[in-house]
Amino acid sequence: MRARPLLDDATADVLGFDWLAHAVAPVSPPGERAFSELHPFAVGEETSAQLRAERIGEVAARLDPARIEAIRAALLELPDAASAIARASLGDVLADPAFLELRRFCATIERIDALLADVPVLAQLSNAAVGSVRDMLAQGQTNHDHFYLADGFDVELAMARAHLAKVQAELNALRGRESERVARELGREALGGDEFIVMRAELRGAMPPDVRVLREAATYFLCTLEYGEATLAALERRDTAAEAVADAEERVRAKLSSTVRDNAAGLNAAALAVGQLDVTIAAARFAQRYRCVPAELSQQPVLAFEQARFPPLETELVAAGRAFMPLDLELDDAAVLTGPNMGGKSVALLTCGFLALCVAFGLPVPAARARVGLFTQIAWLGLGREGHVGGLLSSFAREVLALKEILSREAPRLLILVDEFARTTTPHEGKALLVALLARLRERRACGLLATHLEGVASAAGVRHFAVRGLRGIPAPPATDDIRAALAALGASMDYRIAEVSGDDVSRADAIALTSLLGIDQQFVDAAYRALVQ
Amino acid sequence: MRVGLEILKLARSNGARTIFVVGTGRNAGKTTALRAIYNAAWNEGMRVALASIGRDGEAMVPIEAPSKPRLWLQPQTVFTTARALLPRSPAAELLKLSSLQSPAGEVLYARAVIGGFYELAGPPTASGVREVVDELLARSEIAIVDGAVDRVAAVSGSDGAIVVAVGAGGTSSLQEAVAEIRALVTRLRVAEVDPGVSAVHVDGALTADAAAALIARGETRQIVVRDPTQIALSGRAASEAFARLNVRCRRPLRVVAATVASIGPERNFEPAQFANAVAAATCLPTFDVYRSTKAA
Numbered sequence: 001m002r003a004r005p006l007l008d009d010a011t012a013d014v015l016g017f018d019w020l021a022h023a024v025a026p027v028s029p030p031g032e033r034a035f036s037e038l039h040p041f042a043v044g045e046e047t048s049a050q051l052r053a054e055r056i057g058e059v060a061a062r063l064d065p066a067r068i069e070a071i072r073a074a075l076l077e078l079p080d081a082a083s084a085i086a087r088a089s090l091g092d093v094l095a096d097p098a099f100l101e102l103r104r105f106c107a108t109i110e111r112i113d114a115l116l117a118d119v120p121v122l123a124q125l126s127n128a129a130v131g132s133v134r135d136m137l138a139q140g141q142t143n144h145d146h147f148y149l150a151d152g153f154d155v156e157l158a159m160a161r162a163h164l165a166k167v168q169a170e171l172n173a174l175r176g177r178e179s180e181r182v183a184r185e186l187g188r189e190a191l192g193g194d195e196f197i198v199m200r201a202e203l204r205g206a207m208p209p210d211v212r213v214l215r216e217a218a219t220y221f222l223c224t225l226e227y228g229e230a231t232l233a234a235l236e237r238r239d240t241a242a243e244a245v246a247d248a249e250e251r252v253r254a255k256l257s258s259t260v261r262d263n264a265a266g267l268n269a270a271a272l273a274v275g276q277l278d279v280t281i282a283a284a285r286f287a288q289r290y291r292c293v294p295a296e297l298s299q300q301p302v303l304a305f306e307q308a309r310f311p312p313l314e315t316e317l318v319a320a321g322r323a324f325m326p327l328d329l330e331l332d333d334a335a336v337l338t339g340p341n342m343g344g345k346s347v348a349l350l351t352c353g354f355l356a357l358c359v360a361f362g363l364p365v366p367a368a369r370a371r372v373g374l375f376t377q378i379a380w381l382g383l384g385r386e387g388h389v390g391g392l393l394s395s396f397a398r399e400v401l402a403l404k405e406i407l408s409r410e411a412p413r414l415l416i417l418v419d420e421f422a423r424t425t426t427p428h429e430g431k432a433l434l435v436a437l438l439a440r441l442r443e444r445r446a447c448g449l450l451a452t453h454l455e456g457v458a459s460a461a462g463v464r465h466f467a468v469r470g471l472r473g474i475p476a477p478p479a480t481d482d483i484r485a486a487l488a489a490l491g492a493s494m495d496y497r498i499a500e501v502s503g504d505d506v507s508r509a510d511a512i513a514l515t516s517l518l519g520i521d522q523q524f525v526d527a528a529y530r531a532l533v534q
Numbered sequence: 535m536r537v538g539l540e541i542l543k544l545a546r547s548n549g550a551r552t553i554f555v556v557g558t559g560r561n562a563g564k565t566t567a568l569r570a571i572y573n574a575a576w577n578e579g580m581r582v583a584l585a586s587i588g589r590d591g592e593a594m595v596p597i598e599a600p601s602k603p604r605l606w607l608q609p610q611t612v613f614t615t616a617r618a619l620l621p622r623s624p625a626a627e628l629l630k631l632s633s634l635q636s637p638a639g640e641v642l643y644a645r646a647v648i649g650g651f652y653e654l655a656g657p658p659t660a661s662g663v664r665e666v667v668d669e670l671l672a673r674s675e676i677a678i679v680d681g682a683v684d685r686v687a688a689v690s691g692s693d694g695a696i697v698v699a700v701g702a703g704g705t706s707s708l709q710e711a712v713a714e715i716r717a718l719v720t721r722l723r724v725a726e727v728d729p730g731v732s733a734v735h736v737d738g739a740l741t742a743d744a745a746a747a748l749i750a751r752g753e754t755r756q757i758v759v760r761d762p763t764q765i766a767l768s769g770r771a772a773s774e775a776f777a778r779l780n781v782r783c784r785r786p787l788r789v790v791a792a793t794v795a796s797i798g799p800e801r802n803f804e805p806a807q808f809a810n811a812v813a814a815a816t817c818l819p820t821f822d823v824y825r826s827t828k829a830a
Contacts, residue, residue: 009740079631095617095620095622096620096625096626097617097620097628097631097642098627100628100631101631104631145627145629145630146625146627146628147627147628148647149625149630152620161648164648167647177646188535188826189535189536189826190535190536190822190826191826192823192825192826193566193568193569193570193824195797195824196824196826197796197797197805197822197824197825199805199806199825215797215802216576217802217804218802218803218804219805219806220805220825222797222824224800242624242650243649245623245624245771246622246623246624249622249623249625250622250623253622280814354652378546386598397783
């Protein structure tokens, strides 16, 4: 799954592209290959994006989570048979591990088919080639998970092995007898390994004639057993028989490899299909986990949603025992978003970007309902981006350079999310810059949302103005200096929902109340309130 | 004397299903000892499994490194090897392909159907070794592992047995070889922590620096590591630490025997003298795998 050209690296980081890619990642090697080819749908491909999202939504609706996990478990065990199929296609004689891979590949395909038997929305994966290779490799096997180049594959192989077993037994008997006799002559129970030590002091008489001395030391001999003519002849017969077995085994492998080659097209088709299924199942799992629905794809640059969420943050909040307040928004142009500190302006921008990202990849979106267009680029400007531009520049300079770079792009349909641009300059000039930016975005017919604390930007630019509803009341600071308790109190009092307001409405920042809630001493807070009214 | 059988009996006396054969270094006679134990187990009619940990536990093998000796495996022996090391003939029954990596490539589990020569291979990591041992024990009565000292943690805290091999190769004198095996056995036989006595728990390895700091502050409590492989001390530092600190572990190892190989590529030791010296230094039943004897 490739972020570019839809997202630059900084935007991908901020919007949680890696999080999304991980959440929809397949588990099998063919799935990983299919996943690596995924790219965003381009403007004009709305129907394809819509169909993909609807198909994923249908799979998520028809398969319960337990069935999805069972299919994932099977996919996780799917071996990568691509290399074996490719080598057989080139005329190679495969080695036994490749046959085991192919055997398990065919078995896993059929196991997945069984799990999908009553799901008409997903086609069966198996085909005649898979069946042929499965049947061929099952010959003579006693365990469905193993592979052995069994006698059942070939009569000549069976005969060669039977002969080898016979001559090996003869050799073992001769060697055993010789070894026992020499051990007896040396007065010991056994010789030990191929090389053994005989102490000079323990040697009774001469060294037995069948013992060859490899090394002499002051107190001992290092020896080995020298086999007699009968044993050497048996050894030769064994080696000849082993060569015959090796030849027979190789002939069987060649025959099996040839069958794999004949069925390569069908096997590749099954591998391709299982890879695509893996990607679809992973996306359906994502849709189930995060309660996603297919968005209605619009031909226009629009971003409209109800009850939308930003899953990376929602997951964190749920882990902390808190809830994400879903958002509604309808955006078809450039607009302004205002609201109090910690009121969720940035999260609203992230939610917009995440939904647009999901739609671009044909994924269902984390919302109750959505109507979204495809964009050629999604760009983030503001907090979270600074690290990606410049070194010895002020934060304002870095922002300006980032904006310049974004505006210079060839992006006929741009979605830009701007988080407090020009917050570090004077409010007067900051407002002017934002108004100019909005004018430029309207000229380009870009879709954008600009979050700011500066007043009067929307009316000056003549654009729509959205605002976070804000604090329902000022929560009392917690008794102890506990940031978690303060955040929980704030979360309970804040209405994070967004509503469109008239152009001149002034958002409350509630910044002084928040400093009190976050533990700044009362004297400081009182001084701030006094300064506010002066 | 059938040395392999004697060692097998010692290991099995406490119900061990895993035997790790480790050496003080190269040419310690590990493979010879392993072969003797394996042959004894097979002759006893046991279902045997064999594995090796990399090449002396190295994650990467230099190209010029000598290859491991191949072993003649009897029919029905389960073993691990690398995909690239599996011979074309005789064909073995392939039981499982693993995602574990050995220095020679992907590890697989196989069973010999016809007797033949095979090269063992296995993963170099402790977690990989544990996984391999579990897989082998699921398919056999006893697993014998050509091990590396720093990977025996895989059998720590279990009834697995360890056999320590020392050879004339790789040392300059008999005294040096005996000192090496004494230090190794002292380290591997560190006793289990006494829960009733106060202790200092070492997080990770007990290094020479950490041991020196503990000695300097006159520490008298038990110094506790996870298992003996976490004691990263050798030579003089090890002798000092064991003499002046009460080193213990949470998961002890069970060393059951030592083996000696008195012949080496560069030098030989007098067999009886070497075996007796090792037995005296380690207080372990000590066997000469070339002479088929047990030290007095």
